[in-house]
Amino acid sequence: MPDFFPRGTDIPSQSPLFWVSQKDRYLRQLLIRDIEAITGRRLLVYFTDCAAVAQIDGFDCKYITELLGSEGLPFDLLLETNGGQTDATENLVSILSKGSTSFRVIVPARAKSNGTLIALASDEILMGNPSELGPVDPNLVMGNQMIPCSFIISAANAGQPVDPIMLQFALAAINQTMKLAETVLAQRMLKGTAPDRIKTIVNDLATRQKYYSHGSVIDSGEAASLGLKVQYLRPNDDLWQKIWLLRCMYEFDARMLGVAKMYESVNLSHSIKIAPPVL
Structure with missing residues (x-):
């Protein structure tokens, strides 16, 4: 056996x-x-x-x-x-x-x-x-809800009223995530890949333009x-x-x-x- x-x-x-x-x-x-x-x-x-x-x-x-x-x-x-x-x-x-x-x-x-x-x-x-x-898009806690940072930024860009402090938090969070993702991909997995290509991949992962849910x-x-x-x-x-x-x-x-x-x-x-x- x-x-x-x-x-x-x-x-x-x-x-x-x-x-x-x-x-x-x-x-x-x-x-x-x-x-x-x-x-x-x-x-x-x-x-x-x-x-x-x-x-x-x-x-x-x-x-x-x-x-x-x-x-x-x-x-x-x-x-x-x-x-x-x-x-x-x-x-x-x-x-x-x-x-x-x-x-x-x-x-x-x-x-x-x-x-x-x-x-x-x-x-x-x-x-x-x-x-x-x-997706790696960051969220902010607003009351009892998790709000995607990209939603806050999009609302501000569309001229809708957004708390300026929350907007700064959202911008900082999404910039931190995108910088980290771009940096680590360039250092190992995609070393030698054109920076614009890496930015495209990170943009797909860190915004709601490609994936419409954080749980996708x-x-x-x-x-x-x-x-x-x-x-x-x-x-x-x-x-x-x-x-x-x-x-x-x-x-x-x-x-x-x-x-x-x-x-x-x-x-x-x-x-x-x-x-x-x-x-």
């Missing part, structure tokens, strides 16, 4: 009670090791439960820094997030870019909004059938048609099947444990619990 995952007959070196309490992590890390054996690259994981209120924020940087270490070896980042703060994303992108001369992003399911910006900073994006990126789905084919470097993994691809299994493990384990974020590598693991509701 084939020796399916997980395999082996040796008793763990940890004490039984400790091993049982950590068994889900050990199984995930075993699969991380299997994926690394296929790719020949380190695999880091930044997973957020997209059903929870968990965003990219300034606290992520220390955990990603620890995962990267100081080896400087080529690595892949398995990424799942709905997005988050642009300032924190800018810092994460800087940390990841300095971590190695070769850096890919794997998107099993969702890397939306500023998650897409992180993907743009890589050399290549690995995607399968359920994988989706999204950009699948592997759409991402490639934009001009991004995408490697499509078929459903029967052995690497894809292991990636999808690992991603399913993170989603299940996060919800069972009440965890909002998980940062993991073959030998390191951190998690952030979902914050209790404020009464």
